Amino acid sequence: MSARLSAYGRLLNKARSVNFTFNGKKFRGYEGDTLASALLANGQILVGRSFKYHRPRGIVAAGVEEPNALVNLGVEGNFEPNQRATTTELFEGLLATSQNHWPSLEFDLGALNSKLSRFMPAGFYYKMFIHPRPLWKYVYEPFIRHAAGLGKAPKNRDADTYEHFYAFCDVLVIGGGIAGLHSAKAAAKSGARVIVLEQSAHWGGRALVDGGEVDGSPVDNVVDKLLTELSSLENVTLRNRATGAGIYDHGYALGYERLTDHTSDNAGPRHRLWRIRASHVVTATGAIERPLSFSGNDVPGVMLASAVRDYVVNYGVGVGDRTVIVTNNDDAYRTAIILKKSGLVVQAILDARMLAVDSPLVAEAKSVGIRVLMGHAISKVLGGKRVTAIEVCSQAGRGTVLEKIECDTVAMSGGWSPVVHLWSHCGGKLIWDENFSMFRPDVDKAPKGVDGTAFVSPAGSANGHFGLMELIGDAHAMGQGAAEAAGFVCKRASAPEGSYIEEAPMVPVWLMPQGANFALRSKSWLDYQNDVKVTDVQLAAQEGFESVEHAKRYTTLGMATDQGKLSNINGLAILSDALNQPIPQTGTTTFRPPYTPISLGAIAGEARGEVFQPVRRTPMHDWHDANGASWEPVGQWRRPYAYVQPSESIQDAVMREVKNTRENVGLLDASTLGKILVKGPDAGKFLDMLYTNVMSTLKSGKCRYGLMCNENGFLIDDGVVARINEETFLCHTTTGGAESIYGHMEEWLQTEWWDWNVYVANVTEQFAQIALVGPNARQVLERLSGMDVSKDALKFMEWTDGLLGGFDVRIFRISFSGELSFEIVIRSSEGQTFWNALIKAGKDLGIMPYGTEALHILRAEKGFIMIGDETDGTVIPQDLGLHWALSKKKEDYIGKRAHARSHMSNPERWQLVGLETLDGSVLPDGAYAVAEGVNANGQNNVQGRVTSSYHSPNLNKGIAMGLVIDGPNRMGQIIDFPGTDGKTYQAKIVNSVFYDPEGEKQNV
C-alpha cells in the first residue's frame, strides 16, 4: 500500500491541502503534488488499463517518460484526454478519470484480451483483418476504432485561449537542471542573450534528489544561488513549465509553456507556444532510466527505481511498504538507501552483476543492513492489480526459482539513457557508448546551420556525463562554447567543480533472466503503453522486419503517446539480439518533434473564433450587414450575395435585384475590385506585354477592357484599364486577383524587365467603388449635380474626375451588365457617406442595392465571361471567343508564344457557347455533357460542361454558358447533361449573348 511519509516531501507545502477527484472518488493531496504523487499518497497505484490486452497498469515513472498514468482531465470545454498524471500538477478541484476500460477500472471486460494474448502477437491486426477486403471498411475498422484509442475525444469547444510568442536569443538552453543552469550561467557571462526552458515547475532537476556538492556547497544551495544570479541578469530569461519541444533548421526551436494548467484560476491564455530563433542551442535535457525486461514487469507496483526515490524525496510518498530493488547498476542503490532511511523495508537488492569489489554505494547499502543478492534476477512478478511477491532466479540461468520474496513494490533500474531527442531533431548523430550501454550524442556530428557549423550542443547527462564532477564541467564548457559559437567572447574562468562519487560499471541486461523461456518472455513488457512484449519484437525479427523502422511499425513499439521514452533502447537491444548484430548496427528510430505532446490549441495560437481567419471589409460592410446582406466569401473579402428583405427568400431577393436593376437602377459595392496604378515612361510598353490586347494606344480619359494570360497562355485575369495621363494607367483586376496581379507585375518588373522605367502601386483599398446600373442611373447622378454625365459628355468607355454633390469623385462609364452604367470611385473614408447620398438621391427612382449573384446573372444575360467561372486555369482566350482581344499587331505579350502550341490551336478544344434547356429549366451548374461511347475506365465520354447557370428573371427561363467541343460550329444542336439528381437535362447550343445582343441599352 502506497502512503504518505511524515518526513520528506521537498516540493510539498504541507500547510495547504488540495482536494481533487479521481474516477468520482474524492481525494486530498498537498500543494506541490503531482496528480501521480497525490494518487500514490492516497493508496491508488492502479491508474489505467493497457491498450491492447487491458492489463491493469500502475504508475511507473515520475516524469514525462510515464507510459501508463494517462488520464482524462477536466469536463466539457476544459476536457482533455491522455494527460500524464506524473506531470500534471495538482490544483484545487482537479477532476480526473482513468482511461481505456469498460465498465470500470477495477473490473474491465477488455481484460479478456489478455487471456487471448497468445493469439494476438505482433502483426495480429495486419494478418487477421486483411481478408475478406470489404469487411475492413464496414466491420473491422469500426470495431477496432471503437476499441482503440486511450482517452476519449473532447466533444465540446475548447473553453481556453492560447497564444504564440516570438522570441530571439543568442543561446537557448533547453533544460533547467543542474547542467542547464550551469550552461546558462557560462553563456550569460559573455553577455549573450540567454533563454532557459525548464519543462517542470521546478529548477535543478534530479541533482536535488540525488545530492552532491558543487565547489563544496550542497547542490540545493547551488541551484538557489544560480537561480538568484540568473534572474538578476538582464540578458537571461528563465521560463519554467516550458518544454523545449523541438529544434528545427536555422536555429528555430519551439517552446511549449503551460500557464494555467497547474491552477484552478484560468485567467489569461492556457498555453503559449514559444517560437524561438537562437544562434545556438544547448540541450541539457537530462537522462531517463530504463526499465528491465522480466516477466510481469508491468504489474502495478513495478516502478523505475529513480521514480520510487523521487516520490519519497520530492513528495514524501512511500510507494510500498516492502520493496525489492532489481538493478544492473549502482544508481538503484540510492533508492534502497533512501527507502531504508525513510523507515520503509527493503526486502532485497537483486543485482544482475557480479562485482569483484563492492563499490561505495553497494558497501553503504550493505552497511545499513540491506540484503544484497549479486548475480540475481527476477524470474517472475506475482500479483494482478498489485505486486504480491517476486520469484528470484539467477540472472545467468533460465529462470529456475530459487526463492520467493514477498513484496508490494519492485524498483527496477536497467541503466540510464541520455535524452538525445532534441539533439537528434535536426540531424545530430549518435554514438553507442559501450561503458554505459547507451546512445549518446556524437558531438563531432552535430546539427549544422547554414554556414556548416554546429548550432546545437548537448550538455550534462544529456551528453552522457552522469557524475556531478563530469557533468558540471561539461555543462560549463558547452555553455561557453555556445556563447562563443554565437559570436561572444568568454573570459577564461575556472569551471565549477562537482563532487565525485565512484560507481561500479553497469552491465547491460536486456532480458532477465538471460535465458528466459517463452512463457517468461511473453510476459516481459517493452512498451507498456502499446503492449509490446519481448516476444513481439523477436517475432518481428523472425518474420523479416529487420530494419528498426519496420520492426517499430509492425509491433507498434514506441508508437504511443510516450513515443518510446522507456521502450526504445530495450526494444532495439532485443531486436539486435534476435538479428544477431551489435546494437549500433540496428540503430535507433528517428526522433521527431515534439519531445512531449503539445496541445493543438497551442499550435493554433490566437487563430480561433473571431480571428480564425482575416475577413476583409469594404467601407460599406456594416451597412450591408444592417441591410440584410447574405454574405459570400470572395477571397478574404465578404461580399453581399444578395440583400434579403423580410419575408423574402435569398432566391426571391436575387430575382428582385436583377429585375430592378434592368428596370430602374441598382447599386453595387465594387470596392473589392483590384486597382493598380502603373506609371512611368515605359508603362504603355509594359501593359502591352501584360495584356493580350494593345493598351499603349489608349487615349487619356478612355478605358479599354483587357485580358491577361500567364506564360502558358491561360487566362488569369481581366478588367478595365483606364489611361490617366501620358505616363499613368489604372488597371482594374478581379477581386481575387488584386494581390496576385500586383505581385505578377512586380515580379516581371524586378526579374525580367528591371531596366524598364515603370513603377506600380496597389491602391485597391484607397477607394470605395460603387457601380450605379440601370436606366435611371444617369438621373441619380444628375440629381447629385456638379458633373456633366450626359451621353455625349461622358461616352461609353470614358472616365472623368469632378465634384459630384460635393464629393471628390472619379466616374467611369463602363458596364458589366449591358445597362447604362457608371462606376463611381471615392476615397474609402467617404464611401459610406456617398453610398447614403446615392440611395437618398435615387429613392423615388427605385434605387436598390444588388449583390454578387445579381451581378452574375446580369453579366450572364449578356454573355460576359467571369474569371473563375468560365476559366479554371486551363482556359485560353480563344476558348471563350475572345480572339478580338488578342493583338496580332504586337510582336509579343505574355502567353502569345504558348497560344501557338498545337494543343492550343486544336479545333477540338472546348469552346464557349450559350446553353438553353428545352423546357426552360435551369441546368445544374458544373454538369458535364456526355458524348457517345465510354473511355478506358468505362466512364461516359464527355463533350462539354456548364460553366455558369442561372434563372434569368428578365427572360424568364434558365440560361447557361458552357464549354463544348467545337461549340460555336454546332449552334442548334441538342446535347445531354446528366444531373446528380438522376435526371438528364437536354440543352440546345445557342449564342452566349441572351439579352440585348445589339447592346442598345448601354448606349443611351
Next chain:
Amino acid sequence: MSDEVSALGGVTRSEGIAKVTEMPLQGMVTVRGDLSDKVLKKAILAVTKLEVPVLAEINQVGEYALCWMSPDELLLFCPYASVEIILAKLNKSLLKTHSLVADISDARTIFCVSGSMARDVIAKLAPVDISPKAFQNGMFRRSRLAQVSAAFWMPADEVVHVICFRSHAQYVFTLLKVAAQKGSGLNVF
C-alpha cells in the same frame, strides 16, 4: 467634405495588458522612385523637412515622417488635410524624374498599442525581435501580424504604432485585443 471616417471610427480598448486605440485618419503618400536620386531627395526634403531614411528606419519630426518600405519605396506621413498639396508639390518637382506618388491615406489604418507591455503584444503576433535592444525608436519594420501584412514603429517608449490595410482593420483590432488579454503579460522585455 468633412465626413471622412476611419475604418473603425476611432475605437479604443484599455482592458488587458495594453491599451489599443485606432488612430485618426492619417495623411499617407506612397513614393516610389530611386531613393538615392538627388532630385527626389530634394523634393522629399522640401515637403517634409526630412531626409530619406535608411533601411528599416523611420525619420519623424512633428506631423511628418518618412518610412523606409523597400529599396525603391517610401511611405510619407503628413497631416490628412495636406495630402493634396503635398501630392501636387511632389508631382511638380518630380515631373522629370521617374517616380510614382499616390495618396494612400484611406487604404491604411493605424493602431496605437501602448503600455508597459506593448512590446509583449506585438511579439505574440509578429515574427520580429522587438526586445528593447533590438527594436528602438527610429526603427520601422514591415512584417505581419498573425495572418496579415503590417508594419510598426515605436514613436516613444511603451508605444507601438501599427499600420495595416484598411480592410483588415477589424481583424487587426480584434487580434491586438486578443493578444492583449488580461493575464497574458510575459514580463520578459
